[in-house]
Amino acid sequence: MPEKKSIEGDLQDQAISEYRSDLGTTHTQIVTLPGMRTQSGYDLPELQISYQTLGQLSPKKDNAILICHALSGDAHVAGLQPKTGRPGWWDFHVGPGKGIDTNQFFVICSNVIGGCSGSTGPTSINPLTGKPYATNFPPVTIRDMAAAQTKLLDYLGIETLFSAIGGSMGGMQAMAWATDYPNRIRTCVPIASCAAHTAMQIAFNEVGRQAIMTDPNWRGGYYDEKNRPEHGLAVGRMVGHVTYLSEYSMHQKFGRKLQRPAKPEDLFPEFFSVESYLQHQGESFVKRFDPNAYLYVTKAVDRFDLLDGHSAREVLSAVKARFLVISFESDWLYSPEQSRELVKLLKRSNIPTTYLNLDTPYGHDSFLIRNPEFSRALNNFLIGEYHNLSKA
Amino acid sequence: MPEKKSIEGDLQDQAISEYRSDLGTTHTQIVTLPGMRTQSGYDLPELQISYQTLGQLSPKKDNAILICHALSGDAHVAGLQPKTGRPGWWDFHVGPGKGIDTNQFFVICSNVIGGCSGSTGPTSINPLTGKPYATNFPPVTIRDMAAAQTKLLDYLGIETLFSAIGGSMGGMQAMAWATDYPNRIRTCVPIASCAAHTAMQIAFNEVGRQAIMTDPNWRGGYYDEKNRPEHGLAVGRMVGHVTYLSEYSMHQKFGRKLQRPAKPEDLFPEFFSVESYLQHQGESFVKRFDPNAYLYVTKAVDRFDLLDGHSAREVLSAVKARFLVISFESDWLYSPEQSRELVKLLKRSNIPTTYLNLDTPYGHDSFLIRNPEFSRALNNFLIGEYHNLSKA
Numbered sequence: 154m155p156e157k158k159s160i161e162g163d164l165q166d167q168a169i170s171e172y173r174s175d176l177g178t179t180h181t182q183i184v185t186l187p188g189m190r191t192q193s194g195y196d197l198p199e200l201q202i203s204y205q206t207l208g209q210l211s212p213k214k215d216n217a218i219l220i221c222h223a224l225s226g227d228a229h230v231a232g233l234q235p236k237t238g239r240p241g242w243w244d245f246h247v248g249p250g251k252g253i254d255t256n257q258f259f260v261i262c263s264n265v266i267g268g269c270s271g272s273t274g275p276t277s278i279n280p281l282t283g284k285p286y287a288t289n290f291p292p293v294t295i296r297d298m299a300a301a302q303t304k305l306l307d308y309l310g311i312e313t314l315f316s317a318i319g320g321s322m323g324g325m326q327a328m329a330w331a332t333d334y335p336n337r338i339r340t341c342v343p344i345a346s347c348a349a350h351t352a353m354q355i356a357f358n359e360v361g362r363q364a365i366m367t368d369p370n371w372r373g374g375y376y377d378e379k380n381r382p383e384h385g386l387a388v389g390r391m392v393g394h395v396t397y398l399s400e401y402s403m404h405q406k407f408g409r410k411l412q413r414p415a416k417p418e419d420l421f422p423e424f425f426s427v428e429s430y431l432q433h434q435g436e437s438f439v440k441r442f443d444p445n446a447y448l449y450v451t452k453a454v455d456r457f458d459l460l461d462g463h464s465a466r467e468v469l470s471a472v473k474a475r476f477l478v479i480s481f482e483s484d485w486l487y488s489p490e491q492s493r494e495l496v497k498l499l500k501r502s503n504i505p506t507t508y509l510n511l512d513t514p515y516g517h518d519s520f521l522i523r524n525p526e527f528s529r530a531l532n533n534f535l536i537g538e539y540h541n542l543s544k545a
Numbered sequence: 546m547p548e549k550k551s552i553e554g555d556l557q558d559q560a561i562s563e564y565r566s567d568l569g570t571t572h573t574q575i576v577t578l579p580g581m582r583t584q585s586g587y588d589l590p591e592l593q594i595s596y597q598t599l600g601q602l603s604p605k606k607d608n609a610i611l612i613c614h615a616l617s618g619d620a621h622v623a624g625l626q627p628k629t630g631r632p633g634w635w636d637f638h639v640g641p642g643k644g645i646d647t648n649q650f651f652v653i654c655s656n657v658i659g660g661c662s663g664s665t666g667p668t669s670i671n672p673l674t675g676k677p678y679a680t681n682f683p684p685v686t687i688r689d690m691a692a693a694q695t696k697l698l699d700y701l702g703i704e705t706l707f708s709a710i711g712g713s714m715g716g717m718q719a720m721a722w723a724t725d726y727p728n729r730i731r732t733c734v735p736i737a738s739c740a741a742h743t744a745m746q747i748a749f750n751e752v753g754r755q756a757i758m759t760d761p762n763w764r765g766g767y768y769d770e771k772n773r774p775e776h777g778l779a780v781g782r783m784v785g786h787v788t789y790l791s792e793y794s795m796h797q798k799f800g801r802k803l804q805r806p807a808k809p810e811d812l813f814p815e816f817f818s819v820e821s822y823l824q825h826q827g828e829s830f831v832k833r834f835d836p837n838a839y840l841y842v843t844k845a846v847d848r849f850d851l852l853d854g855h856s857a858r859e860v861l862s863a864v865k866a867r868f869l870v871i872s873f874e875s876d877w878l879y880s881p882e883q884s885r886e887l888v889k890l891l892k893r894s895n896i897p898t899t900y901l902n903l904d905t906p907y908g909h910d911s912f913l914i915r916n917p918e919f920s921r922a923l924n925n926f927l928i929g930e931y932h933n934l935s936k937a
Contacts, residue, residue: 193814288812292812292813292814349801350801351792351795351796351800351801352792352795352796352798352799352800352801352817352818352819353787353790353792353795353796355801355817355819355820356783356786356787356795356819356820356823357787359783359817359819359820359823359824360780360783360784360787360823363779363780363783363823363824363827364756364780367776367779367780368776369761369776374812384759384760384761387755387759388752388755388756388759388780391748391751391752391755392752392784394748395745395748395749395752398745400743400744400745403743403744403745403748404743404744404745406744407744408743408744409741409742409743409744409747409850420680420684420766420840421684421840421844421848422585422684423844423847423848425744425747425751425847426744427744427747427748427751428747428748428751431748431751431752431755432751432755435755448812448813452813452815455815455817456813456815458801485877488792
């Protein structure tokens with residue numbers, strides 16, 4: 154059974170200083186690039202991209218791997234942040250000798266547009282007005298996120314990705330690369346992801362959006378930085394957290410344990426550990442995420458549809474990437490069933506696809522947790538495919 | 546496959562006037578009874594109970610069935626409300642010739658204490674202060690709800706229930722009757738319920754509570770009736786609704802359908818049907834439910850534990866009721882697994898128990914939906930057991 158440590162969750166609450174990364178300190182940088190037109194037809198006058206690179210680009214420039222982050226992720230994928238010492242969100246899987254081996258591959262990770270961790274999004278200053286875009290920011294799609302990543306690749310002088318890899322929303326970006334830039338990507342690894350959200354997945358995200366948009370501080374998105382709709386964002390994050398865990402992992406971690414004896418001021422005599430955990434997750438999330446950005450990225454995820462109303466033939470016949478699709482048995486939010494549907498779709502279109510369902514008990518969060526089997530599977534696929542492509 | 550009509554959900558949105566109940570119009574009444582001491586040791590000075598009765602009490606007073614409602618239910622279990630024409634929440638299953646046959650049984654349904662539909666709860670006037678209790682209302686437990694129901698039974702002159710029946714939170718009340726008043730109940734039917742909430746079930750309720758308690762209008766529970774924390778309550782209800790449905794039923798009902806073309810004022814170009822549905826559910830719920838009451842009843846449900854730290858022997862050896870436990874295959878909130886655990890627990894204590902897992906696809910809501918197989922199962926158990934008891 155994999156070790157139960159999630160950087161995203163547990164580790165941030167532990168003494169981060171104890172954590173050692175094989176990469177040591179890593180840096181994130183920001184580049185300003187010419188603008189782009191979004192799928193909805195809006196011309197972003199300029200594009201700011203926050204990104205990190207690890208490892209060395211090969212002389213043939215054929216070893217670049219783009220790691221695409223999920224809903225609340227950022228460009229800091231591995232190594233330790235210089236100021237805070239916080240490890241990257243996928244440090245378990247990315248580094249020298251790790252699943253995604255930085256001795257072999259040149260790893261790029263960039264913050265998505267529409268987010269709030271350095272790349273252009275609703276908190277950015279609109280150059281045309283000199284004020285933050287807020288909800289004047291155009292809707293972004295997963296395809297827009299991938300398009301912005303191509304601009305970064307152009308800037309870095311990389312024509313072709315050896316691979317695009319990502320979990321959850323990151324898997325969607327990887328797939329958008331495969332369909333929209335078939336000549337620029339060799340392999341594609343969507344993990345705990347899907348071809349399109351179901352009504353249930355949309356519904357959980359909508360609860361989060363409603364929590365934000367009905368918070369009186371939201372004010373149509375034009376909130377004061379000192380009075381952000383933090384309550385709404387915290388509640389939205391809490392809903393998310395429940396869906397990221399499995400019943401098993403919640404039972405193991407919390408069960409019906411009480412956090413502490415009741416205090417006289419408590420409304421109810423029982424304060425369950427799981428309640429304390431959720432409240433803490435909500436509170437810490439609001440410190441690092443923007444409420445409008447949460448609306449934009451969740452909507453992008455809900456909107457994503459690999460086929461987008463077209464036939465499989467129209468969308469997939471041009472795809473050249475070879476796929477590794479990974480799901481986790483206990484993931485009920487992005488179920489193995491959805492990954493199997495995706496695999497069927499790809500195989501019917503004669504796209505070489507390997508499917509792996511890992512038997513981890515930690516729900517959707519499984520993709521963020523240390524897991525040697527998962528690391529090995531990534532490593533075997535990447536090394537094997539790289540070897541084959543180099544021979545070809 | 547059962548017909549897909551939920552009174553709780555769909556029907557309220559349809560022309561209610563089209564609905565015909567075999568019971569015609571039914572009435573709910575309110576009685577004021579002497580007070581009671583809650584499990585937490587608070588003396589409620591008086592007890593107001595809203596209730597409905599259907600059918601006739603037999604001369605031997607041996608045919609009384611108490612139907613216990615779930616989180617958002619009320620005393621109006623069947624027939625049409627005189628003013629609104631709204632059918633009772635279990636009209637499909639309760640009436641002449643129905644699963645719970647009012648030609649044969651005397652049916653009682655009362656609103657729980659701690660709720661807000663006529664029985665004493667946080668919106669009631671505290672006779673000691675002349676003001677609403679609000680959050681000065683004592684915490685209530687499922688056992689307190691059952692205790693209040695015994696006061697109603699005393700008032701009605703009924704010593705012994707032939708059966709206590711309920712879904713979800715209603716099943717917990719039925720079980721509290723079986724353990725706490727073993728000589729006053731012959732049969733017990735917990736449906737889509739469990740012996741104790743898991744961490745995941747607590748977590749979903751806690752999201753709802755946090756949504757309410759972080760709504761600036763909540764004000765520690767002492768809100769102005771004109772400025773209630775309705776946004777928080779609506780969000781809480783939305784979370785609940787997602788968990789009451791199955792992935793299948795949401796897919797069938799909504800899939801990825803769009804509700805309408807985008808309007809110029811829309812933040813995003815896609816407005817999914819499931820988003821519209823959830824918003825509507827939230828909005829209509831706040832018209833009929835009190836935010837504080839939502840805190841109290843969800844906490845009562847989270848706190849419920851059939852064994853409550855005692856051994857099965859201590860709690861269950863005195864139980865005399867015979868059990869029918871029912872679950873629904875697609876119910877992931879109160880899973881069949883939890884019902885099986887309950888059945889194991891009962892059987893190990895030599896309590897005669899029949900278990901039925903119905904293969905309906907509508908999730909937790911299955912217990913509220915028209916379903917002839919479910920009705921027959923209830924009917925067979927009740928008629929069979931009544932016949933056996935009458936002979937004994």
